[in-house]
Amino acid sequence: MTTQTVTGLKGKHLLGIADLSAEEIGLILETAEAMKEVGARPIKKVPTLRGKTVINLFFEASTRTRTSFEVAEKRLSADTLNIAASTSSVVKGETLVDTALNLEAMAPDMIVMRHASSGACHLLARVCKSRIINAGDGMHEHPTQALLDAFTIREHKGRIGGLKIAIIGDLLHSRVLRSNLLLLGKLGAEVWVAAPPTLMPPDVERFGVHSTTSIDEAVRDADVVMMLRIQLERMQGNFFPSLREYFTVFGMTEERMRRAKPDVIIMHPGPMNRGVEIASEVADGPYSVILNQVANGVAVRMAVLFLLSGASEGDQL
Amino acid sequence: MTYLLKHGRVVDPVNGVDGDFDILVKDGRVARVGRDLPAEGVPVREVPRGSIVCPGLIDMHVHLREPGQEHKETVATGTASAVAGGFTAVACMPNTDPVNDSASVTRLILERAAEAGLARVYPIGAVTRGSRGEQLAELGELHAAGCVAVSDDGKPVVTALLMRRAMEYAGMFGMPVIDHCEDPSLKADGVAHEGFNASRLGLRGIPGAAEEIMVDRDVVIAEVTGGRAHIAHMSTRGSLRAVRAGKARGARVTCEVTPHHFTLTDDALEGYDTNVKMNPPLREAADREALIEGIVDGSVDAIATDHAPHHADEKLVEFDRAPFGIVGLETAVPLTFDRLVHTGRISMARFVELLSVNPARILGVTGGSLTEGQPADITVLAPDLAVTIDIGRLRSKSKNTPFGGWSLRGGVAATIVGGRVVFVNPDVAGAQALAGA
Numbered sequence: 001m002t003t004q005t006v007t008g009l010k011g012k013h014l015l016g017i018a019d020l021s022a023e024e025i026g027l028i029l030e031t032a033e034a035m036k037e038v039g040a041r042p043i044k045k046v047p048t049l050r051g052k053t054v055i056n057l058f059f060e061a062s063t064r065t066r067t068s069f070e071v072a073e074k075r076l077s078a079d080t081l082n083i084a085a086s087t088s089s090v091v092k093g094e095t096l097v098d099t100a101l102n103l104e105a106m107a108p109d110m111i112v113m114r115h116a117s118s119g120a121c122h123l124l125a126r127v128c129k130s131r132i133i134n135a136g137d138g139m140h141e142h143p144t145q146a147l148l149d150a151f152t153i154r155e156h157k158g159r160i161g162g163l164k165i166a167i168i169g170d171l172l173h174s175r176v177l178r179s180n181l182l183l184l185g186k187l188g189a190e191v192w193v194a195a196p197p198t199l200m201p202p203d204v205e206r207f208g209v210h211s212t213t214s215i216d217e218a219v220r221d222a223d224v225v226m227m228l229r230i231q232l233e234r235m236q237g238n239f240f241p242s243l244r245e246y247f248t249v250f251g252m253t254e255e256r257m258r259r260a261k262p263d264v265i266i267m268h269p270g271p272m273n274r275g276v277e278i279a280s281e282v283a284d285g286p287y288s289v290i291l292n293q294v295a296n297g298v299a300v301r302m303a304v305l306f307l308l309s310g311a312s313e314g315d316q317l
Numbered sequence: 318m319t320y321l322l323k324h325g326r327v328v329d330p331v332n333g334v335d336g337d338f339d340i341l342v343k344d345g346r347v348a349r350v351g352r353d354l355p356a357e358g359v360p361v362r363e364v365p366r367g368s369i370v371c372p373g374l375i376d377m378h379v380h381l382r383e384p385g386q387e388h389k390e391t392v393a394t395g396t397a398s399a400v401a402g403g404f405t406a407v408a409c410m411p412n413t414d415p416v417n418d419s420a421s422v423t424r425l426i427l428e429r430a431a432e433a434g435l436a437r438v439y440p441i442g443a444v445t446r447g448s449r450g451e452q453l454a455e456l457g458e459l460h461a462a463g464c465v466a467v468s469d470d471g472k473p474v475v476t477a478l479l480m481r482r483a484m485e486y487a488g489m490f491g492m493p494v495i496d497h498c499e500d501p502s503l504k505a506d507g508v509a510h511e512g513f514n515a516s517r518l519g520l521r522g523i524p525g526a527a528e529e530i531m532v533d534r535d536v537v538i539a540e541v542t543g544g545r546a547h548i549a550h551m552s553t554r555g556s557l558r559a560v561r562a563g564k565a566r567g568a569r570v571t572c573e574v575t576p577h578h579f580t581l582t583d584d585a586l587e588g589y590d591t592n593v594k595m596n597p598p599l600r601e602a603a604d605r606e607a608l609i610e611g612i613v614d615g616s617v618d619a620i621a622t623d624h625a626p627h628h629a630d631e632k633l634v635e636f637d638r639a640p641f642g643i644v645g646l647e648t649a650v651p652l653t654f655d656r657l658v659h660t661g662r663i664s665m666a667r668f669v670e671l672l673s674v675n676p677a678r679i680l681g682v683t684g685g686s687l688t689e690g691q692p693a694d695i696t697v698l699a700p701d702l703a704v705t706i707d708i709g710r711l712r713s714k715s716k717n718t719p720f721g722g723w724s725l726r727g728g729v730a731a732t733i734v735g736g737r738v739v740f741v742n743p744d745v746a747g748a749q750a751l752a753g754a
Contacts, residue, residue, distance in 0.1 A: 119589030140519030
């Protein structure tokens with residue numbers, strides 16, 4: 001593993017991968033290694049965040065990410081509470097800023113937020129004193145997902161620089177894509193993205209990636225294939241004619257996987273639509289690391305919480 | 318109201334004047350313009366050293382929000398903002414609540430303007446009832462009540478047939494149709510210019526084509542009907558190309574550009590400040606450069622602010638939920654000086670054409686020149702004034718501007734409407750003398 005040149009994170013918040021340097025990403029991944037070890041102990045708990053309050057403020061439905069954060073927080077002994085949009089005052093017409101300031105009055109240390117609007121975490125960071133962790137903002141970023149993806153890739157490949165990584169699916173609406181493009185770019189991977197032109201973000205090449213409408217070109221000799229979810233409602237927007245046709249042109253099948261390197265791994269941030277963007281045989285195949293991603297999510301989020309908590313100086317895990 | 322304005326550099330392109338002249342203001346009108354006019358018992362008001370004296374500036378695109386949205390702006394606060402920004406007249410868009418689609422709303426606006434007694438206010442009537450894009454509003458009645466143009470601003474005139482009828486019918490009263498050019502299906506739920514910045518920040522894009530398609534359409538309809546189309550807040554190089562081509566073919570089409578579109582690009586989206594969210598959105602550098610070229614070569618007729626006040630609470634929300642628009646009346650002159658005049662892109666004569674002569678001509682209102690006999694609507698400019706935009710000092714009721722804290726060179730010394738000095742800038746040494754105190 002690489003030698004770390006930084007010992008903490010520069011920023012107060014984690015709003016996006018855009019704000020992290022390659023060294024900081026390395027530090028988070030190194031820290032996550034130690035956290036993963038905590039998760040393997042008989043008693044999966046350390047006192048690191050004892051007395052810290054973390055609010056998980058979720059304005060969008062989420063099972064995986066919210067649970068993953070909550071498990072991470074509990075393993076670090078933080079006091080956690082979950083607020084879901086449906087039970088919040090937002091339905092009564094309260095603004096995001098007022099909701100946040102009211103929560104803040106109860107003196108939390110960190111707020112983990114997911115929100116449907118891009119930039120919502122930036123707004124929160126401007127008005128709040130707490131540290132903000134972005135758990136997904138609109139179509140913008142989902143930094144902990146990219147970090148756990150990187151952790152998983154490194155775990156299987158030993159490195160990220162120089163790997164050919166193909167990302168395929170609804171790129172336009174994907175915050176996972178944006179965080180991954182930034183992260184993989186900073187760590188020196190060769191990234192290919194494939195989607196129908198209707199689902200390709202304008203000027204995506206300026207992220208420093210190769211774009212194509214040919215899934216086969218993207219997958220050829222790839223070390224890593226990352227599939228992104230197709231939201232079923234996109235069909236209504238005429239982004240493509242039918243799920244059936246989508247699967248025919250862009251669905252990942254075993255046959256298509258054969259064009260990749262023999263030791264390819266396949267990833268998916270979930271939730272999957274089997275038979276739409278990915279065939280079941282691929283999702284459940286030997287090269288699938290999809291459940292490893294979920295497992296690693298806890299360790300990576302523990303690392304982020306730990307590094308942002310200010311508890312990092314000389315504390316024992 | 319009789320006095321002699323002495324020792325200013327007078328720039329009045331309509332009369333071919335650019336030099337040191339005195340202006341005799343008598344009974345609220347320009348009585349004489351000449352060199353070294355004798356005082357002959359008339360009180361003398363010395364213009365501050367280095368000032369430029371020009372026909373009153375006219376902002377042909379503002380939102381005064383009254384009636385109905387007085388928490389954002391009123392006719393009184395909007396015209397206070399106008400005169401502080403050097404504007405002696407503004408034309409206000411009809412998207413109030415209720416919409417200015419009837420003489421009673423027009424008369425209310427004019428009444429409020431008279432009570433405020435600051436800038437002249439020229440109401441713009443709605444093209445269609447309620448600006449719903451279905452049935453023509455009573456344009457004749459609106460015109461008779463004082464409207465100088467028609468527009469459904471905030472929305473486009475959606476169908477080509479309606480635009481054709483509107484141009485033909487409004488033409489009968491000499492009124493242009495001012496169009497907010499945007500294809501609603503291409504704009505969809507976009508909030509920022511479609512390009513790399515929107516991609517990066519995960520913001521839904523508004524392609525330039527959404528505007529260009531409508532500009533093209535309006536130019537063609539103007540050609541077919543002989544009517545007058547004015548393109549509001551033009552933002553893309555493709556729109557400029559369409560306007561240029563239309564003008565070359567003899568279509569009666571004019572256009573305006575806002576200071577924010579010639580100053581900023583979509584790079585400003587970084588950080589999600591809702592004060593850079595406007596419609597049309599800030600475009601890319603190539604668009605901004607093309608617009609400046611259009612301003613320089615005369616393809617662009619006017620600079621207009623699209624002054625769009627919004628309450629701070631309305632802007633302190635998620636980017637995609639914030640309303641579009643920024644205030645512009647008090648930043649237009651500093652931005653135009655700093656970005657266009659002091660960079661050598663335009664002359665002072667062109668400055669006056671863009672901000673006074675052409676708006677007056679397009680709207681068919683008085684002003685735009687210092688011709689003897691005209692009302693004495695005069696702006697005294699301080700071209701070298703160091704201006705720092707201080708949001709706390711804005712006269713507008715709303716403070717939604719991305720230019721807070723900007724340091725710019727060039728400002729306003731005083732604003733004179735009908736011979737009355739309605740604004741004196743306390744930051745300009747010697748300007749107080751203009752008030753005749």
